[in-house]
Amino acid sequence: MIRCSKCILPEDFPNIQFDNKGICNYCHAWDGKWKQFDYNKSEQELVSIIDAAKAKKRRYDCLIPYSGGRDSSYVVYLCKNKYKLNPLLVTFNNLFMSAYAMENIHSMAQRLGVDHVMFTYRPDIIKRFYSAMVRNGGEFCSVCATGINHVRVLYQRIYNIPLIISGTSSRVDEQSPLEINSTHPAYVRKVLIKSGFSVHDIDSFVLKRQNEFSTLERVRMKMFGNDYTTINLPDFIPWNNQEIQRVLEEELGWKTPDRHKDHIDCKFAPIKYYLKNRQIPHFIFTQEKYSQLIRDGQMTREDALKSWGKMLETEGNEPSELEEFLCFLDLQRQDLERSRGLSHLDYISKKDIESKESRVYKALSYLWKLYRRM
Template sequence: MQHQCTRCLLDTEIPGVRITSSGLCSVCTSYDKLWGDWDRIKGKRKEELECALENARSQKKAYDVLVPFSGGKDSSYVLYLCRKVYNLHCLAVTFDNGFLTDHARHNIARACEILDVDHVYYGLSKPALMRLYRDLFLKTGFFCPVCMSGIGVATYRTQAAFDIPLAITGSCFRTEEYVAPEFFLTGETAFLTRTIEDELRQKEALPLLSPVGHVYRMGTFSIKAMLARMAGRKVLPYINMPDYLDWDYDKIYATIIEHLDWQIPDIRAEHGDCKVDHIVHYIRQQKFPAIKPERLRFSKLVTCGRLTREEAQQKIDERSPSADHRPDLEFFLDALSITNKDLENAIADPLRHMKYIRTPNNFTSRLRTIKNDMLRKMRNRPA
């Protein structure tokens, strides 16, 4: 039986969503535990951000901060804030995932020119990259983890190479859509390693699977970072800027369009910097029909108070394609050298990837719970 959250637009048809006795879904409940009343704590969070930025600046390195830069709305706004509002000396790095749009390349070039920011690309040979996408997709029904691993490695290696005190991203669990391992995978090295069995592919994937150290989110307690330090590995800090500031997309769009000559991609695309973003959403909905395009995105904005349920539903209706819409798959099929039949087989079992995911043991789960409780108390403490 389907149950609907009394606050947001999620229901129990979506994997991982549960409705609590209060009527709220598990996503809204987790948000309240982690962030509480954002309006009450955001002043304190902004002070913490400014302290972290000043600490980075005080180290007097060649660059104060590194910004992973896709040319999308969030990373463009982060770069603008770092340069124009906080007057930081920035280096931007882009992982070329083989699917960057012309919009993204324009936005990257123009922002770096306007803001006077140095920029580097990091990437693999395109044929090798496409082979990795292909193998992972045929085996698991997912291909995004290759790109996400690339972003992480590009960020770490660039930060380490240039000895940059802090990396700043535009990602944030506070404002971004709900995800669950049933329908979303990160670029976790251990997962990719378990899926790549061919020796030649392992060699090709080495630049994505062998960072020489570890990253941790500043202001958090990371067991992995602690163990990495004990093993003598380099540990580098990063922060997610939306964790510290209001993240108003109307303001973000207005700012980057006016000041950075930012180009607007397809209004329905959450990630207009990627040529296959619409394919990702199409495949996801084929696996889980309840996850309609834009539903997760706008529902989260209801959870964090940016939209009402009615406003969110209106935006979904405006952007959602018709029920019989099927995107042009030929570009994707050609890029990965697969057939329609390969595609159908890869997504026939929506959970085929789960056998490569290791469930945390009770000890690890308990430590994570303790860590999250500590974070919640720290964030909700008044300024």
């Protein structure tokens, strides 16, 4: 198997090409965006986005989707202490949260001194959505992603919050191409329709993402003053792991999880990897994350290959949580067998998920900007 000589992506990775030094196009794209990144300029841009949100003088300046993880906790810390924003934290209860994650979410919200909502959508329906996605899509993470979008959209609307700030980083987090993974609403809707859910049940939960809004909806939101901006904070400022760890431990009393004992975030995470391996054999999800860390100088290629190899050895082994997972979602082993080989690509193509930003909307937003400046 040929791999990129810089990161660890393999030759069968979707759309990969190597140059004459064996370096892949994903590494080149990363360098193009991040190598000479001007943080001074981007922080100025960030401050102007923040000032615009504060100037609206709403009950909350921003909404932060809060998982209780390191990155989102650090986002809250910076928003509150450095940028002096008044945030509302929202957490989607995916029903799979580990005890560690639950405890951490509550204690962090308290220490950070901010308003926090833990939102639970009807568990009976959510469980049926999960089972349907496993049976007909071969995975279940898209339900959780849909839920996170649901709480964002819902609470943005309730309080008319002008800014959504998340902790996802396109610099160091994996950016899976469509061939590998998707949680897109168009895909989720199609699987749920096939599974026999009513349009009412689906539409109540699967809300549009911001880039799915039609031109008319966007114009209407702008006109009535309830449009909003979404940003990823790590794309504007340096995101230094050591500094994040220091702040969390020293200033927020963060309890660093014991990786052997604590399920960090989702107690069924090992099943996500197990199911993905059945869709794409010998595909180890973390190779994308590791490749990002190598590009950013936070991991060596040797270390990445070593732990990747270890994971490959256990590929296909049944996770110890499987029985509990099946029982919780009322699934049978035959359901898993039948879902082998299913993929999101059976339901959606690149064309289905292209952003619907039309020329009309672009022209109107340009005129709007000019009008606001006058």
